[in-house]
Amino acid sequence: MDPMPGENATTPTVVEVARLLQGPPENRARLVSLFGSIDSSLKRTMVHYILDVPGAGYRVLEDMMNGSVPSITPVSPAAAWYERELKDQYGVELFGHPDPRSLLLHENWPGNCHPMVDSTQAVPWADEHYEFLQVEGDGVCEVAVGPVHAGIIEPGHFRFSVVGDNVLFLELRHFYTHKGTERLFQGTPVSSGQMLAESVSGDNCFAHAVAYCQAIEEAHAVTAPPLAQLVRLIGLELERMVAHIADVGALSGDIAFMLPAAYCSRIKEDLLQTSVRVIGSRFWRGIAVPGGVTRDISPSAAEMLREAVMQASGEFAKMAAIMLDRPSVQSRFEAAGVLHHSVAGDLAVVGPVARASGIDADIRRDHPYGAYRGLNFEIPSLHYGDVLARTRVRIDEVACSAQLILDALTQLQAGPIRTEVPQDVAFEGFSAIESPRGELLYWVKGEAGMLTRCHIKSPSFQNWPALPHAVVGNVIADFPLINKSFNLSYSGCDR
Amino acid sequence: MILDVIQRSLQSPNRLVPVESLLGRADGGRMPHVDVSLLTAEMAETACRLCPTSALSLVHREEKELLCLDYGQCIGCGRCAELKAFSIAERLTCCGVSKQRLVQYFDPERATEVETELDIPKAAGREILSLMGRALNIRQLDAGSCNGCEAEITALTNPYYDLERFGIHFVASPKHADLLLVTGSVTRNMAVAVKQTYEAVPAPKLVVAVGACGCSGGIFATSPAVAGPVDKVIPVDAYIPGCPPTPAMLLTGILEVLRRPTKPGK
Structure with a gap:
């Protein structure tokens, strides 16, 4: 170099x-x-x-x-x-x-x-x-897709240079949903920042809220009470389950295998409805606050959640096994959209995408935080780097997350759920967590209860540049499948 | 193996929620409800101070100080629900309504809710209903949302809500659509695409703004990277509040927009 x-x-x-x-x-x-x-x-x-x-x-x-x-x-x-x-x-x-x-x-x-x-x-x-960057040569055509896509999808622009069906080059143009979130954080009270964090990437809103709250706690040298940390762990792992189950269903839907897609959408909905009964919100919005959480999980709610998680993970594992057993699924997933280990490393890719390309990294284990400290749990990783590997990593992570929730539920004990965060000091600090899409980091700075800067390292921002490397060499018709197997957030990237 | 699954699916219980138990439901949506009989002037003032957006505000009208609750701006943070007169709403009827009907006024002095003027039925809704009968094609458009609304709109097609049972489909092209379901505050970077998508929908067309961001800009209303709420960029016929609106709220809103006869079944 x-x-x-x-x-x-x-x-x-x-x-x-x-x-x-x-x-x-x-x-x-x-x-x-x-x-x-x-x-x-x-x-x-x-x-x-x-x-x-x-x-x-x-x-x-x-x-x-x-x-x-x-x-x-x-x-x-x-x-x-x-x-x-x-x-x-x-x-x-x-x-x-x-x-x-x-x-x-x-x-x-x-x-x-x-x-x-x-x-x-x-x-x-x-x-x-x-x-735009242009590929020149005989027979090269450009295919422009987006920002408005054919489905219930976020906006972004993809410009393919193809010869026949084969993709030679893909340029991403994103940031259509750029909302100036980091600018808005400037001047936001510390006590309201988590609401903005929740709206960075709605499907991972609890991860964003927890990462923000942990950064604030780190910067003020306070720790959330153990019960709040456990509630956060349960919420984070439930969010991971919901995200991965939805992803696996959507991958199946993308190859027109609708049975697992319908099953997964039903299992996901079961978990969201259970969340309403357990914590009052489908996506755990309004739960994480600087210093702790706003709600406890009652013993009866814990029992309800235990049953729902056991049932969901059992049903999902069965459905996933059936799905991966189908030759039609294997022929579409295997060797499609390979992200090589060295490219993943050079682009510092994170999360399930990294773990499917042979990078054994998980913030929960490598930089433990909150209730993950001292825990010993399995982190699935594969080295194939294709759509199948990314699917299998997610399927295995659902089982791990379910186990983490079940273990945490047995440890819930009455206690305080919130610590006071000092109001009148200057502060600076950061915290990282493993969101469903990978390492998510908030860096905060401010004084007297007001933020002067908040930077969000979002896993999608990190991983998007790796997608074209996995797409080049494939047929353009496989792009939706490869893109789905990364399942990156546009809003999380664009902020 | 796959035959076992199909057999089990056929034997497993029907998850479909009957429409009458979905309409007006708002549980899990974290929208506030005001019990005006418990409301005091002081409490109204505290609530306005707690509110992170301007969903709660005090307004002067006819020499009275009224508490104004605009569901279009509410992000459901739940802060006001800590006060005695506020709670989390189990039901919400202002889904798929005009902007005026998103707003409620309360008089803390007299403990009454102040009546607001009612909707004028939209001509486009009647025209589509008479043309299409029970069929409606929806094109969802993300104008800059956080994808929370998308997650809930996607849920409308799952076995619990199954929007297709009403003859309502999500279509891939705006040229096939009768209704644009627009989420998010319109970002500067999306403004042109939003206008072009609207123009591509053939008349008669309906536009429904979804979520706090779509209705009012929500928590992003003051951002310099945001052009404004949906109605600042294209004409909007109806609004569905929420952050994000639950599938039941979305369904209530879409059916309300169509003024579709949905008589309670048995």
Whole structure:
């Protein structure tokens, strides 16, 4: 790999970050996140690098932004989108970035307006230019899909370059659902931030709320009471079950095998309806708050949940076994959309997608938090990297999550569910959790009960750039299936 | 093996929820209900302060200080439900209604709910009903939602709610649609696509804005990256509140929009 381009453009921090990110895969650090913030007291803009260093845990490195930032993308491709986001939000120049096109802000946004630093009062509608990458050659056609898709799906644009049915190249253009969430967090009271977090990616809303609350607790050096941590674990694992069951059903639906699809939608609905009876909300909204949770699980509710989880995981396991046993399923799933181990590593892919490509990583075990501390549980992982592997990882994780819930339910004991979070201090901190889609990290900063910055490292933002690598070489008709097997959130990515 | 499954499916109980027990149901939706007889002026003021959006506000009307509850802005955080006069609603009838009917006014001094003017039936709804009878094609459009509404709209096709039983289908193209079901606050980046999708739907057409974001912008209302609620970008016929609305609320809303005769069965 190239060293940092332009020796004089670099800084000691960037040199150190680049050093940590290089080397053989088992020794090098993984890029977790990269983002900017404004240090209002010193009136300077900072760039933060969060790395996961083998044997040393999370490490945060900080550097000042002086109008331009030396790009680490040539060293670690995983940084490509983060740096483009940094440029859009803060208006810094990227030095040595191979693709510095704008990412979050589409043609309608004036090129000289950067929402984290400039005034956003009445931003005019612009008509800027965006250049798609083009594949040239005999017989190459472009197929443009989206942003509006044929189904109940979120918006995003996919531009395929194909020869016949074969995909040569796929360019993603996302951020259609960009809602300026990180900008909105600025000035939000700490006590309301979880509501915004819940609306980052609705299907993983509890994971987002818990990650936010843990970051706030970490930054204020308080811990949620043990009972609150258990309730959170139950909610997180239930959310994982619901997400994976829905995904496996949808994968089956995508190859027109409707029986498992209908079954999975029914099992999912059973769990959501049980959630209403247990905690009062289908998706556990309004439950996680900084310092703890708003509701306890009564003994009778615990019993109800135990029965529902046992039944759901039993029925799902049977249906999944039948599904995987069908030759028609195998012929579509096997060897489709392979994401190679080395590509997954270079792009720092997380979650079930990483675990299906031979990267044995799970935040619950590698950086345990809350009630996961001291737990010993199985983490399924496979090395094939195809649609089948991603399906099988999810199927196995449903069983693990069910077991975690059943174990946690036996430990519920009466006690406090909320700790006070101090109001009058300056704070800064972060926390990561394993959401159904993988590592989800919130970094928060603020003072006197108000947030001045909240950065969300979303697993979808991390994993989307890996999708084209799994799609290239496949027929275009397999794209929906491959895309579904990643099942990334558009809103979670776009924020 | 697969034959066993089919046999078991045929023997397993029917999960379909009868329409009469779905209409108006709001459990799990975390929408507030106000018991006006317990409401005091002080409580109304506290509730407004607790509310993270402007769903609860105080308004002056005819020399009275009224508590205004706009379901279109409510994200169901449940904070007001801690107060004595507020609880979580088990039932909600304002689904698939006009913007005015999303709003309720309460007079804490007199402990009464203040009447608001009623809806004028929409011509498009009647026209579609007379043209299509019991068939309706819905095109769902995500204008910038968090995908919470999508999750619940998807649930409408599961064996509990089975929207197809009413002759209502989700279609892939706006050109096949009678009704656009739009979720999310319209982001700047989606505004053009939303307009173009609306234009692609043949007349007569209906547009229903879904969720707090679709109705009012919700928690994203003040974001500079958001163009506004759905009705700021395209004309909207009816609104379904909620964050996200439950499948029962969505179903109530869609049937209400059509003013479809749904007489209670046996």
